[in-house]
Amino acid sequence: MAPTAILIHGDTVRTPELRHEVPLGIPDPFFYAESDGRRMVAISAMEAMRVESLGIGVEIHTPEEFGADELRRSGLDIHTYASEMAVRIVGGLGIEEAVVPVRFPLGIAEALRANGVELSVDQKLFDDRRRSKSAHELAGIRRAQKAAEAGVAVARDLLRRAENANGGLAVDGEPLTCELLKEHIQAAFLAHGAVSDEMIASHGAQTAIGHDMGSGAIGRDDVVLLDLFPVDVESACFADITRTLAVGEVSTEIRDWHRLCREALELATAEIRPGVNGGDVHRLVSEYFAERGFPTLLTKQEGEVLQDGFYHGLGHGVGLEVHESPALGVIGEELVPGDVITIEPGLYRQGFGGVRVEDLLLVTEDGHELLTDCPYELDLS
Incomplete structure (x- = not known):
């Protein structure tokens, strides 16, 4: 018989499974459990009132109910205390068998199993x-x-206004660099209640490396790739967008790739609806590129590490993680209403450059809603 209980331990900053159940930023670890129709949290008094104020229908328990005061006076070291407290809390909540996420803390799992709790x-x-x-x-x-x-718009404006200066480009008296773009993009994020630990603002040959974060001076005739994935501070949810921009004159090859990526984006987007498998949409785009002479993950040789052409998956889910289910790649998952996904076809050649365009979509009951409202144009004017 499958376990009837669900058990999660962690904080809501680093544990998306927990943030989904308790939509509040809580930096210290606590327990969440479901059993026999009950939803329960065991959490410190410092956070208990905050959780109660959410009104999400959970029972709130504090460590004191499970003998925390006695354990604190017992002389145990902090690590032994934490393990013993976990055993007491889970036993006190009536959990004898539970399903846990893959990132459930191993040390706590071992302590619980040693005391007869079955975890899978x-x-x-x-x-x-x-x-x-x-x-x-x-x-x-x-x-x-x-x-x-807003970040893309700020970057586009800076690139558009850049002027020749000292053999390179400058804007508002400062050298035009990837670092300058990121500084202004981050300010745009903050103005919209979002932040980002990392972002991609790459140029030139860097754009051929899918996740090269980008660095250095942007040239007079250069290609710039922006892949931005800010997180909303209030909800801890991500978004994702990619646009490729031309500074000055770029090669015909880059222009052709951009056109093909936009066509592939339209082709894939038209397929998005409940019941479609993300792997089938990835295959559709891979075949589109392969027919035009580009290598893909589906046409490469067994064991070959692909670095050119369309060498990554078509997309992924977005939410409390920037990369989450469903997968839209060689291995895909069936789409369901409420999924938020990216579609991001790209073409690359190492040592030369790359192009990628990416939109964000919500899967609806009868199709999809495009969540992205941002120009696709390669040129800045």
Whole structure:
């Protein structure tokens, strides 16, 4: 018989499974459990009132209910205390058997198992629980996407206004660099209630390396790739967008790739609806590129590490993680209403450059909604 209980331990900053259930930023670890129709949290008094104020229908328990004061006076070291407290909390919540996510802390799992609690890992269960976004999460994704679009707009404006100076380009008296773009993009994010630890603003040959974050001076005739994935501060939900821009004159090859990527984006977007497997959409785009002479993950030789052509998956889910289910790659998953996904075809050649365009979509009951509202044009004017 499958376990009837669900058990999660962590903080809501680094544990998306927990943030989905308790939509509040909580930096210290706590327990969340579901059993026999009950939803329960065991959390410190410092956070208990905050969780209660959410009104999400969870029972709130504090460590004191499970003998925390006695353990604190017992002389145990902090690590032994934490393990013993975990055993007492889980036993006190009536959990004898539970399903946990793959990132459930190993040390706590060992302590629980040593005391007779049966745990099994089922990450798909937890991924599926987060697939259909809550109203709170979807609102956060929409805000994050507006922040991403504002970042693209700021970068486009800086690139457009750049002028020749000292053998390179400058804007507002400063050298035009990837670092300058990122500084202004981050400011745009903050103005829209979002932040980003990393972002891609690469140029030249860097754009051929899918996740090269970008660095250095942008040239007079250069290609710039922006891949922005800010997180909405209120909801902790991400967005994702990619645009490729031409500074001055770029090669005909880059222009052709950009046209093909836009056509592939349109081709894939038309397929997005519930019941479609992401792997089939990836295959459709791969065949489109392969017919035009580009290598893909589906045409490469067994064991070959592909570095040119279309060498990555078509897309992925977005939510409390920037990369989450469903997958749209060689291995795909069937789309369901409430999924938020990216479509991001790209073409590359190492040592030369690359092009990628990416939109964000919401899978609806009868099709999809495009969440991205941002120009595709390669040229800045």
